[in-house]
Amino acid sequence: MTKRAYNFNAGPAALPLSVLQTAAEQMTNFEGTGMSVMEMSHRSENYERLNNETQQLFKTLFGIPEGYKVLFLQGGASTQFAMIPMNLLPAGKTAAYVVHGAWGTKAFKEAKLFGDAATIASTKESGFKSVPDMKNLKLPDNAAYLHVTTNETIEGVQMTEFPDTGDVPLIADMSSDILSRPLDVSKFGLIYAGAQKNLGPSGVTVVIAKDELVDKSPEHLATMLRYDTHASNNSLYNTPPSFSVYIMNLVLRWIESEGGLAGIEKRNAEKTDLIYRAIDESDGFYIGHAEPAYRSRMNITFRLRTEEAEKAFLKAASAAGFVGLKGHRSVGGCRASTYNAVPYEACAALAQFMEDFRRQSQ
Ligand code: PMP
Numbered sequence: 001m002t003k004r005a006y007n008f009n010a011g012p013a014a015l016p017l018s019v020l021q022t023a024a025e026q027m028t029n030f031e032g033t034g035m036s037v038m039e040m041s042h043r044s045e046n047y048e049r050l051n052n053e054t055q056q057l058f059k060t061l062f063g064i065p066e067g068y069k070v071l072f073l074q075g076g077a078s079t080q081f082a083m084i085p086m087n088l089l090p091a092g093k094t095a096a097y098v099v100h101g102a103w104g105t106k107a108f109k110e111a112k113l114f115g116d117a118a119t120i121a122s123t124k125e126s127g128f129k130s131v132p133d134m135k136n137l138k139l140p141d142n143a144a145y146l147h148v149t150t151n152e153t154i155e156g157v158q159m160t161e162f163p164d165t166g167d168v169p170l171i172a173d174m175s176s177d178i179l180s181r182p183l184d185v186s187k188f189g190l191i192y193a194g195a196q197k198n199l200g201p202s203g204v205t206v207v208i209a210k211d212e213l214v215d216k217s218p219e220h221l222a223t224m225l226r227y228d229t230h231a232s233n234n235s236l237y238n239t240p241p242s243f244s245v246y247i248m249n250l251v252l253r254w255i256e257s258e259g260g261l262a263g264i265e266k267r268n269a270e271k272t273d274l275i276y277r278a279i280d281e282s283d284g285f286y287i288g289h290a291e292p293a294y295r296s297r298m299n300i301t302f303r304l305r306t307e308e309a310e311k312a313f314l315k316a317a318s319a320a321g322f323v324g325l326k327g328h329r330s331v332g333g334c335r336a337s338t339y340n341a342v343p344y345e346a347c348a349a350l351a352q353f354m355e356d357f358r359r360q361s362q
Contacts, residue, residue: 006346008336009324010153010299011176011197016341019250030246037246042239051235054245057252058208061260064185069214071207071227072235072245077103077175077194079225080205081110084147084171084190087217087227089115093144096120098137098163101128101152102330107173111147120146128155130294134163145169145189151177153197154328156301156335157290162187169213177298178206179255180340181265189213195244197298198339200251203244255340264340268297271347272338275300278354285358289333303333310334313357320353 007014027036033046040047055070064070073079084107089095095117097108105124111117118140121132139146146165151158153176162183163170169189178193185191190209196202207214207227214227223229229237258264276295279286279302289301304310310333317325327333338347 003321006322006349007324008322008338008342008346008350010328010335010337011194011339012202013197013324013337013339014341014343014346015200015247016251016254019247019254019341022250023247036243038243040242042236042242047242048236050242050246050249051240054249054252055235057249057256058206061252061255062179062185062208063182064208067211068185069207069209069211069231071209071214071230072240073205073207073230074203074241076202076205077173077192078106080173080192080207081107082114083225083227084145084192085111085114085117086221086225088169088171088190088213089117089144090218091115093142094118094140096139096143096146096168098122098132098134098146098148099124100131100157100159101149101155102328103152103154103173103175104147104149107147107149115144123157128152128157129289130291131157131159134159134161137163139165139168143168145171147171147173149173151175151180151296151298153299153337154301154331154335155289156296156299157294158296158298160294169210176337176339177296179252179261179264180268180298182261195248197337198251198341200248201244203241204248206248251341258340265297267344268338268340271342271344272297272300274344274347274351275336275338275354278351282354282358285362286354289331298337298339300336300338301327301331301333302335303327307332309361312361316357317350317353322350322353 030037058070095111097119099119099122123130150172171190174191175193176197178198190213192207195204214231217226217228279288287303325334327335
């Protein structure tokens with residue numbers, strides 16, 4: 001077998017090797033059908049079972065209570081930025097946003113296209129290195145919902161506390177940290193995530209929402225952009241991204257086999273500690289972006305002292321087989337994305353490489 005890359009891509013990102021191997025084995029004959037899932041009717045019994053089983057796996061793994069739907073949509077998390085206000089922001093109400101990075105900023109901008117929206121807390125002034133204080137949020141009296149981004153992928157800043165919003169639905173973009181740790185889903189009205197980081201390939205977007213939020217959309221909304229269309233058709237209103245749902249099914253089973261979310265959380269902490277330690281013990285050679293209390297377990301962002309040093313680091317890392325370490329084009333620097341499927345060994349190898357590179361440069 002050819003060697004697997006040390007893949008730190010931000011998304012699409014590394015998938016578990018065993019998932020890829022199972023998919024390869026089943027590529028020409030899924031469950032005795034003589035075809036791959038890609039070639040199968042989405043109205044077939046096999047696919048319907050896969051669709052239902054994948055929803056059920058989500059419910060079990062994430063501990064989703066009764067009264068929630070699990071939807072498999074398309075258009076990425078970016079389409080959710082619009083669908084949320086289109087469906088859930090009526091005239092006379094205000095959509096409230098907490099912003100601590102580029103994706104929350106985008107979600108807020110999109111909401112303003114559809115109605116009244118307000119950023120009620122932001123860490124923009126201090127450079128998106130932390131999350132606003134969740135205990136002292138002041139919601140507008142007429143709040144339609146509160147939107148948060150649980151992990152800001154570009155800045156590498158992650159929430160560990162979630163606000164108590166009472167009757168106001170809490171909506172979370174979990175694109176880059178869904179199923180990376182146990183969470184109390186009942187706190188949230190709606191959770192959404194593009195699949196291409198922790199769940200599988202791109203192409204499917206998961207929406208987990210309370211029935212009352214997805215059962216009735218405004219009358220004059222386009223059919224495909226209504227939550228109630230997808231909720232009442234079991235995510236099979238039109239042709240679903242069937243292959244992406246299938247791989248996601250395998251990824252969810254893999255998470256189960258790794259000890260569920262508690263097991264995954266422990267592993268994520270252990271493997272990211274290695275890299276954060278390499279930053280902290282470097283005497284300022286590597287400079288972490290996020291304040292330590294808000295450091296992400298999914299995206300580790302750091303700089304070197306000069307752009308030349310960063311260029312040299314990235315070049316040497318690439319030559320040593322590390323992929324995807326360049327920071328997002330909007331902020332520069334370096335970023336190691338360490339999603340669930342990135343192995344401990346890859347993180348250990350990166351930490352060692354960082355230490356070696358520092359020694360050789362000094
Ligand atoms: N939200 C977050 C937190 C993200 O990381 C991303 C993608 N990197 C998006 C939204 C946009 O997702 P998509 O490309 O699926 O539209």
